[in-house]
Amino acid sequence: LIEAVNAREILDSRGNPTVEVEVLLDDGIVQRAAVPSGASTGAFEAYELRDGDKSRYGGKGVLKAVAAVVDELGPAIEGVEASEQRIIDEILIETDGTENKSRTGANAILGVSLAVAKAAADSADLPLFRYLGGPNAHLLPVPLFNVINGGEHADNGIDFQEFFLAPIGAETYGESLRWGTEVYHVLKGELKSAGYNTGLGDEGGFAPDLPSNREGLDFLIRAIEKAGFTPGQDIAVGLDVAATEFYKDGVYTVEGKEWSVDTLVDYFADLVANFPIVTIEDALAEDDWDGWKKLTDAIGSKVQLVGDDLFVTNPKRLKQGIDLGVANSLLVKVNQIGTLSETLDAIALATRSGYTSMLSHRSGETEDTTIADLAVAVNAGQIKTGAPARSERVAKYNQLLRIEEDLGDAAVFAGRSAFPRFKG
Numbered sequence: 001l002i003e004a005v006n007a008r009e010i011l012d013s014r015g016n017p018t019v020e021v022e023v024l025l026d027d028g029i030v031q032r033a034a035v036p037s038g039a040s041t042g043a044f045e046a047y048e049l050r051d052g053d054k055s056r057y058g059g060k061g062v063l064k065a066v067a068a069v070v071d072e073l074g075p076a077i078e079g080v081e082a083s084e085q086r087i088i089d090e091i092l093i094e095t096d097g098t099e100n101k102s103r104t105g106a107n108a109i110l111g112v113s114l115a116v117a118k119a120a121a122d123s124a125d126l127p128l129f130r131y132l133g134g135p136n137a138h139l140l141p142v143p144l145f146n147v148i149n150g151g152e153h154a155d156n157g158i159d160f161q162e163f164f165l166a167p168i169g170a171e172t173y174g175e176s177l178r179w180g181t182e183v184y185h186v187l188k189g190e191l192k193s194a195g196y197n198t199g200l201g202d203e204g205g206f207a208p209d210l211p212s213n214r215e216g217l218d219f220l221i222r223a224i225e226k227a228g229f230t231p232g233q234d235i236a237v238g239l240d241v242a243a244t245e246f247y248k249d250g251v252y253t254v255e256g257k258e259w260s261v262d263t264l265v266d267y268f269a270d271l272v273a274n275f276p277i278v279t280i281e282d283a284l285a286e287d288d289w290d291g292w293k294k295l296t297d298a299i300g301s302k303v304q305l306v307g308d309d310l311f312v313t314n315p316k317r318l319k320q321g322i323d324l325g326v327a328n329s330l331l332v333k334v335n336q337i338g339t340l341s342e343t344l345d346a347i348a349l350a351t352r353s354g355y356t357s358m359l360s361h362r363s364g365e366t367e368d369t370t371i372a373d374l375a376v377a378v379n380a381g382q383i384k385t386g387a388p389a390r391s392e393r394v395a396k397y398n399q400l401l402r403i404e405e406d407l408g409d410a411a412v413f414a415g416r417s418a419f420p421r422f423k424g
């Protein structure tokens, strides 16, 4: 039974305050969870409550969310069985009482929801991935390493936010981690010798001031080859365009030019034809449903099209997309929706609709590794949690090594099967 719930304000990887929650059970178990935070947030995400008190952390403090945990959300679930995750999440949602979790804050609610799950797992003496996924949890995800950072995550001029390496040809997760990391180091050398800055962006990728988005893909391919791998066969590539950030009034501004959605769709079709791209996330803006339909009809059979800002891990938005035949993959960010149960609902809806799911960190992260366990629990087959650098990113990749070891012979690496629309 849940005996007490505590919360505090801690710092995230960008030096901004975030919520950490601790749950104490009557058997003496204590577990904690910390909440991530985005920069290129979707307009339809659950509400992140910040104090707005300019005298502390420039208004970004989370003492109101902390107080909401201590004074309201915690007391509302005291005495409830920790394994009753769905009931607990319902109580949290009802206690908040708003559609987008804006009164107590989705950051407050998520912290409680995740800490409860971890405490329940510990109380059952199970690792989190087994507690959440049961005996069928066995699939190790392909890590999508975001090795070049642009957009809102870096101070360079690159429009696209993320450039991924996807080591789909590896035999095991551990091998895929090594491959991606080796290419990451070679990429650094390549950028350096071409005269580019090798400082890091928010997610640990390099943030060079490249002249074009295409140049970013060229660098990835060169680095893959130079590291001794075959592009496409061993290591594929991918993009998170985060297009909402450069969309306004029906116009996409890319590389200083104003593009119509048709031009942009043709551009992506050309990229997919010329590079071994397995996945493109948020290729278009979050409210451009017509554009998304065109894009999906044009290249959805050749490449994974992931909805992040488009779906915001919200089963209702995802349902809308499925009904319209838009995108073919769900990006899963626990803090976009705010409870574990609703996150699992979104993934289940994606799976039964033939959509893939990719677990995801946020650009503002902590040492919390819950998403690694969640990826294996639901056999998602894909995870993106930044470059293989910076401890808040590496913490998740390292947790997957532990899970792979724990599963032993039962572990299966998703590899290229994670991308049903794979083209090499």
Ligand code: PGA
Pocket (backbone or CB within 6 Å): 037, 038, 039, 040, 041, 042, 161, 240, 242, 308, 360, 361, 362, 363, 364
């Ligand atoms: P965010 O970026 O965490 O800043 O929203 C990640 C993403 O767009 O996938």
Ligand code: ZN
Pocket (backbone or CB within 6 Å): 240, 242, 281, 282, 308, 309
């Ligand atoms: Zn995204």
